[in-house]
Amino acid sequence: METTKTNFPKIKRDxxxxxxxxxxxxxxxxxxxxxxxxxxxxxEMMSEDIIKLIPKVIKANNIKLLxxxxxxPELHPNFKQLVKEVRSLNVEVMDxxxxxxxxxxxxxxxxxxxxxxxxxxxxxxxxYLEGNVDKQRGKGVFGKSILALQQLNSYGYGIKDKGLxxxxxxxxxxxxxxxxxxxxxxxxxxxLKERYGIFFSNLFVLxxxxxxxxxxxxxxxxxxxEYNKLLKDNHNPGNLxxxxxxxTLSVDWKGFLYDCDFNQQLGIRKNGDIKHxxxxxxxxxxxxxxxxxxxxxxxxxxxxxxxxxxxxxx
Numbered sequence: 001m002e003t004t005k006t007n008f009p010k011i012k013r014d015x016x017x018x019x020x021x022x023x024x025x026x027x028x029x030x031x032x033x034x035x036x037x038x039x040x041x042x043x044e045m046m047s048e049d050i051i052k053l054i055p056k057v058i059k060a061n062n063i064k065l066l067x068x069x070x071x072x073p074e075l076h077p078n079f080k081q082l083v084k085e086v087r088s089l090n091v092e093v094m095d096x097x098x099x100x101x102x103x104x105x106x107x108x109x110x111x112x113x114x115x116x117x118x119x120x121x122x123x124x125x126x127x128y129l130e131g132n133v134d135k136q137r138g139k140g141v142f143g144k145s146i147l148a149l150q151q152l153n154s155y156g157y158g159i160k161d162k163g164l165x166x167x168x169x170x171x172x173x174x175x176x177x178x179x180x181x182x183x184x185x186x187x188x189x190x191x192l193k194e195r196y197g198i199f200f201s202n203l204f205v206l207x208x209x210x211x212x213x214x215x216x217x218x219x220x221x222x223x224x225x226e227y228n229k230l231l232k233d234n235h236n237p238g239n240l241x242x243x244x245x246x247x248t249l250s251v252d253w254k255g256f257l258y259d260c261d262f263n264q265q266l267g268i269r270k271n272g273d274i275k276h277x278x279x280x281x282x283x284x285x286x287x288x289x290x291x292x293x294x295x296x297x298x299x300x301x302x303x304x305x306x307x308x309x310x311x312x313x314x
Contacts, residue, residue, distance in 0.1 A: 018248040020067040069096040102148040115155035128191040158200040175227040178205035204311030231299040239306035242313040
């Protein structure tokens with residue numbers, strides 16, 4: 001599937017510095033906002049052969065960060081081995097963690113493993129209030145998330161000068177743009193510290209993408225057209241230079257390449273001859289200035305203050 005018909009501005013790639021891999025759609029949760037449609041019933045998992053390619057690709061392309069996502073990426077049987085191999089290359093690794101996986105039977109030592117390998121953690125916590133989180137992510141998720149955060153703090157995550165990054169992620173529960181990242185971060189810090197003694201490094205605010213499970217939800221409540229119009233009306237061209245697709249490649253569980261995780265879920269392959277992870281082992285190639293595959297969903301990244309896997313863009 002190629003670039004879809006859209007009036008979103010054309011953009012091109014910069015230098016590649018981040019490889020984002022989705023190693024499987026299986027998850028111990030089934031959140032209402034999940035653009036991946038991840039759940040406990042999903043069976044898609046990246047093969048061992050493709051997993052083995054990742055450190056080679058990182059080394060060949062001087063990639064600075066491996067961003068591991070899912071599903072719950074920690075459910076993949078080769079997760080720990082992959083982390084250890086990439087960290088041995090002195091490359092940063094980020095685990096997109098749903099927090100509750102740390103409380104699951106058989107994963108009691110996961111926090112210790114992540115800390116000992118100095119893995120960055122980016123964790124979803126869409127609110128500091130129990131009712132809001134459980135409504136979006138499932139009953140009991142908030143309580144488990146708090147226990148997981150306290151456990152991570154005990155290993156030094158989110159504690160100043162410990163060198164262990166713990167970033168939290170907020171996304172709205174309804175069809176609106178996220179509030180100011182700085183203001184909300186201050187509220188999160190105060191509420192989580194006072195209520196639970198929890199510390200964290202940064203808060204990232206993200207806009208919900210109107211695709212897959214969230215698109216179905218918007219259709220169900222009759223808000224899909226309204227939300228798409230909201231994103232388009234609030235397009236900020238100043239965000240175009242900072243969108244993550246300019247420096248990141250997304251890899252699906254089969255090893256195919258996309259310009260971003262959202263394109264991956266929509267089946268919009270990247271432009272050009274480099275189509276699969278093993279193509280990145282070809283010497284003397286560059287993705288710089290390659291056109292990026294775009295669609296109307298891209299307005300979700302540029303609306304307002306902008307939205308990326310690292311939060312606001314402006």
